[in-house]
Amino acid sequence: MILYNEYSNFLKEKYGEKVYKLPVNIPCTCPNRDGTIGFGGCTFCAEVGTGFEMLNNTMSVKEQLKQNMEYISKKYKAKKFIAYFQNYTNTYVKFDMFKQYIRDAIMDNIVEISISTRPDCIGDEYLEFLNEIKNQYNINFSIELGLQTVNYHTLTSINRGHTLAEFIDAVLRIKKYDFDICTHVILNLPGDNIVDTVEAAKILSVLKVDQVKIHSLYIMENTKMGILYKNKEITVIKEEEYVERVITFLEYLDKNIAVQRLAGRAPKENSLFVNWGMSWWKIKDDILEKMDEEGRYQGSKSLINYTIN
Numbered sequence: 001m002i003l004y005n006e007y008s009n010f011l012k013e014k015y016g017e018k019v020y021k022l023p024v025n026i027p028c029t030c031p032n033r034d035g036t037i038g039f040g041g042c043t044f045c046a047e048v049g050t051g052f053e054m055l056n057n058t059m060s061v062k063e064q065l066k067q068n069m070e071y072i073s074k075k076y077k078a079k080k081f082i083a084y085f086q087n088y089t090n091t092y093v094k095f096d097m098f099k100q101y102i103r104d105a106i107m108d109n110i111v112e113i114s115i116s117t118r119p120d121c122i123g124d125e126y127l128e129f130l131n132e133i134k135n136q137y138n139i140n141f142s143i144e145l146g147l148q149t150v151n152y153h154t155l156t157s158i159n160r161g162h163t164l165a166e167f168i169d170a171v172l173r174i175k176k177y178d179f180d181i182c183t184h185v186i187l188n189l190p191g192d193n194i195v196d197t198v199e200a201a202k203i204l205s206v207l208k209v210d211q212v213k214i215h216s217l218y219i220m221e222n223t224k225m226g227i228l229y230k231n232k233e234i235t236v237i238k239e240e241e242y243v244e245r246v247i248t249f250l251e252y253l254d255k256n257i258a259v260q261r262l263a264g265r266a267p268k269e270n271s272l273f274v275n276w277g278m279s280w281w282k283i284k285d286d287i288l289e290k291m292d293e294e295g296r297y298q299g300s301k302s303l304i305n306y307t308i309n
Helices: 007-015 061-076 095-104 124-137 152-157 164-174 194-206 224-230 239-252 280-294
Strands: 019-024 080-085 110-117 140-148 180-186 211-215 218-220 258-261 271-274
Touching: 007 019, 007 258, 019 061, 019 110, 061 080, 061 095, 095 124, 124 140, 124 164, 140 164, 140 211, 164 180, 180 194, 194 239, 218 224, 224 271, 239 280
Parallel strands: 019 080, 080 110, 110 140, 140 180, 180 211, 211 258
Antiparallel strands: 218 271
């Protein structure tokens, strides 16, 4: 039995062989950091954002891709790659700069460009430009949208600066183009419960997103959430409950949606809580072992599987 639609298999089927992501770090920020809609960013987000494993953004896009490509090619004999604009909100830069960054990522063996951003930072002119590049260079694009949760109250408490409505609007506008959509969710945010987990899977399935990336919450020093955690104003659910939430999420998720990951990684330095002191692959093993033992699999409870007579 196939327990879930793994992203690596999705890429193999799409491109005919294993494909590797190459992270790209550009100088950018977020609208809830610079005062446009708020300050401080999401309460869980540290100053380095998600770019703790990335090259310095003082390097050009081409330099970063070339260096990472050489390393991955030698280590894994890889031939096809995805240029992944990962950190912060990559469409939250001036349009002319954005166009140059994207053009710089067009290189031999780059079969796809993936752009991580926020649902409230998707401009139509940016999408039109990406569509022009796709047609001109025959290169695929995927847009990664940080949703994190469908719970309005949790979105407010973590200072996301947008609601579910902006996410739905972004998906509908991106769907006008032939771009894949990947949605990021955190299944153990303080304030969320198993009901939110199920609702998130249902919404993503109905919207027909193409991929999902499941994160486990990590808490860093020098963040608002870090302060709350140290003051014992918030708690994190146990690993066993996280495992159950991931499995439940997968059960309600359309089986055609590819799953990029089941748990996240975080820097050890300055961390207050990361994966219950376990490695991410141990958590993945726990999830898969429980799914196998209990006969549970992705899409088994999805609304897509049912028809109304």
